[in-house]
Amino acid sequence: MSKPLALVYALLSVALMTATAISISYSGRAAIALGLATFLFIGAGFVLKSRLKKR
16 A cells, blocks of 8 residues: 555544544444444455555
8 A cells, every 4th residue: 555545544544533532422323323434444444455465
Protein backbone atom coordinates (compact mmCIF):
# COMPACT_ATOMS: atom_id res chain seq x y z
CA MET A 1 0.00 0.00 0.00
CA SER A 2 1.40 3.38 -0.92
CA LYS A 3 2.17 5.86 1.83
CA PRO A 4 -0.46 8.44 0.76
CA LEU A 5 -3.15 5.75 0.63
CA ALA A 6 -2.11 4.43 4.04
CA LEU A 7 -2.23 7.96 5.44
CA VAL A 8 -5.75 8.51 4.09
CA TYR A 9 -6.91 5.19 5.56
CA ALA A 10 -5.36 6.04 8.92
CA LEU A 11 -6.93 9.50 9.05
CA LEU A 12 -10.37 8.24 8.04
CA SER A 13 -10.14 5.43 10.59
CA VAL A 14 -9.29 7.90 13.35
CA ALA A 15 -12.17 10.13 12.23
CA LEU A 16 -14.59 7.19 12.38
CA MET A 17 -13.33 6.15 15.81
CA THR A 18 -13.68 9.72 17.07
CA ALA A 19 -17.22 9.93 15.70
CA THR A 20 -18.02 6.64 17.43
CA ALA A 21 -16.69 7.93 20.74
CA ILE A 22 -18.67 11.16 20.47
CA SER A 23 -21.87 9.38 19.43
CA ILE A 24 -21.77 7.22 22.57
CA SER A 25 -22.94 10.28 24.51
CA TYR A 26 -25.84 10.98 22.18
CA SER A 27 -27.28 7.78 20.78
CA GLY A 28 -26.61 4.12 21.36
CA ARG A 29 -27.82 3.15 17.90
CA ALA A 30 -25.56 5.70 16.21
CA ALA A 31 -22.63 4.47 18.30
CA ILE A 32 -23.28 0.87 17.26
CA ALA A 33 -23.65 1.85 13.60
CA LEU A 34 -20.47 3.92 13.61
CA GLY A 35 -18.59 1.21 15.49
CA LEU A 36 -19.63 -1.33 12.89
CA ALA A 37 -18.70 1.07 10.07
CA THR A 38 -15.29 1.59 11.66
CA PHE A 39 -14.73 -2.14 12.01
CA LEU A 40 -15.71 -2.77 8.38
CA PHE A 41 -13.61 0.14 7.10
CA ILE A 42 -10.49 -1.07 8.92
CA GLY A 43 -11.14 -4.62 7.68
CA ALA A 44 -11.47 -3.33 4.12
CA GLY A 45 -8.11 -1.63 4.55
CA PHE A 46 -6.48 -4.95 5.43
CA VAL A 47 -8.13 -6.61 2.42
CA LEU A 48 -6.96 -3.81 0.13
CA LYS A 49 -3.43 -4.03 1.49
CA SER A 50 -3.39 -7.78 0.91
CA ARG A 51 -4.65 -7.47 -2.66
CA LEU A 52 -2.20 -4.71 -3.53
CA LYS A 53 0.67 -6.75 -2.08
CA LYS A 54 -0.13 -9.71 -4.37
CA ARG A 55 0.28 -7.58 -7.51
